[in-house]
Amino acid sequence: ILKSLKRIGNFWVKAKNIATSDPRKVIHGVKVGMALSLVSLFYYMRPLYDGVGGNAMWAVMTVVVAFEYSVGATIAKSFNRASATILAGSIGVGVHWIANQCGEELEPVILQASVTILAAVATFSRFIPSVKARFDYGVMIFILTFSFVSVSGYRVEKLLELARNRVSTIAIGTSICIFTSMLFYPVWAGNELHNLVYKNLERLADSLDGCVTEYFKDSKEDRGRKHEGYKFVLNSKAGEEVMANMARWEPPHGRFKFRHPWKQYLKVGATMRSCAYCIETLSGFINSEVQAPELLKKHMKEVCMTLSSSSSNVLKELATTTKTMTKSTKTHLFVQEMNFAVQSFKNAFKDLSKQALLLTEHEAGEEKSTEGTKTIPIMAIFPIATMATLLIEITERVESIVTE
């Protein structure tokens, strides 16, 4: 009993942490509750009520199923639900009419066959990536509605009236969903994506800084987890894709105009990830067993620090330009600074190789295996540079849209 009490306690603490770290999630819960009570109020007050399984149920179901965390997702689901219901309903009525014309014996056979075939084809279509990304839910509703129409149609002849009712309840449900999600503390998928991207840029800059500083630290003890932000970047691909998909459904809001280039964010995300891979490799060296001799470390410290701080400056600058969606002339300046740092790093390296001639054999050997750790920052600079140029292009594009 104590164990299970402890478990519940842990669970409670976890829930509280989530609630305090992102209060919008609590608000979302409240919003769903509100939308549901709105729908049920609507149906309590309506004089015409036709028993369980009637219309109220469909409106309630629409709200529960279609209400999602972000506005874009809610609109996407509502649209999917409404259009799939209408499409499947009309095809269902059509098939039903044809089956009816064929006589009583053939009717059930035709209906059964059509359900089986359409369900099989529609289910298969959910595996096609473009359908899956946008209409997965719609296809499910299509199968559902079509089966309903066929199964029920066999006995009941008032299909059209039923269809009208279904459409009106779904319209009520979806409009309640969309308005509640848009009017009370809306969570825009586009905004989330935007924030994620610029925060990831900042995270990258911080972990690049953190990695290099940590490497050149004297004491080994306080090697903390300060530079782990890049790990978040590594795993944010799926999230970015979902959000970009949802953002396309959203109406213009805030600083985001209609047809905002959401796909650009995915490209930035991809370059950020390739950058994060480099940082991952770099941070592997920090905990690696092969460590550079102290002398060499001191020698190279300054150049390395300049290099990493100049490139993290570029990243930070890009983060702010993305955040404010403006083009800043500073970006070019920082990029130039970074390129300059790369050059001076290369020069320092050449100098070092001359000095290396004076070292004893043993030291020389050790120095070699060390240089691997040193050259990484040069190498890490390539993707950053690529990314920087790409990002500048993107911020330019974003800016051109903002000023439009």
Added chain:
Amino acid sequence: ILKSLKRIGNFWVKAKNIATSDPRKVIHGVKVGMALSLVSLFYYMRPLYDGVGGNAMWAVMTVVVAFEYSVGATIAKSFNRASATILAGSIGVGVHWIANQCGEELEPVILQASVTILAAVATFSRFIPSVKARFDYGVMIFILTFSFVSVSGYRVEKLLELARNRVSTIAIGTSICIFTSMLFYPVWAGNELHNLVYKNLERLADSLDGCVTEYFKDSKEDRGRKHEGYKFVLNSKAGEEVMANMARWEPPHGRFKFRHPWKQYLKVGATMRSCAYCIETLSGFINSEVQAPELLKKHMKEVCMTLSSSSSNVLKELATTTKTMTKSTKTHLFVQEMNFAVQSFKNAFKDLSKQALLLTEHEAGEEKSTEGTKTIPIMAIFPIATMATLLIEITERVESIVTE
């Protein structure tokens, strides 16, 4: 018109590709069609039929919604649906009874409040990771059923009879789902996960080989995409997690006993990914502008090739041991071989640094910036070695479970 025809053509080609590359997806479609026609047959033949919105609908809905690609996912959804309906139904009846005792005026207020509060709490609980991973669908069904009971309960007094009907239809729906998915060409999530993991191991080995061979190739032209397998490994995290989650729901099947350590696969996946990051960095050098002088390349070719082939041998051996779920003594042998290769690589490096003293200054400078490209294989060996030891442990564990 031509454009849209072309689009449809493209779409058709895509669909055909998916169908030919994985015919199980087509079979899945057929299975859904079969399950649906089974359910509707069941209801056509049943003499008692109570109009649209009756029981048939719920069974159909259960099949459409709960039938998933893998057996584990189907069982998980069915279990979620059944238990959530029962739980929400009983709580709903309880709340309804309490509200009834409080008099006619308070009744709607209590019902409304309970719907709002429970919906808000339940929606919030979907954000808690442990709930999200396992009971996301169940919580949704809970909200749905509870709202139904509350909304409908206000007018209809035959809740208990309704509940019995609902439970029986869901039982019919879920059992049809589970049996169809398990008996006809079942797709086991556990099996899929297992295949994914050992194929990823093979992919890693191939791309490691490919990268290094490509680097030492003479001609620059035919640098193909042969070593891109690691990119698949980079992005397989989400898939692995979903499958491990689903696999836990599955009954023992094939070579997988009850309580197979699915979480081990996630650990292997994580180490594989860290290995893939290294290969990503390594492959960056292949396309990098800074290239080693030919002389040096030739000098180092053999050692590098031995090193990479010995480590990819370890990976391949691990892939086969994972595939067959046996412990092979060869693994230790290959690991020893790899460690030996690391040693000889290091020695070759020391020799090289001695020779470097004889090179001219310019060459020496260039050589330095080259060594970054060379040391990567050493560095790449660390995660591989870690992974190897970890994997040996895992294959041992797997084996101990297999022989149990």
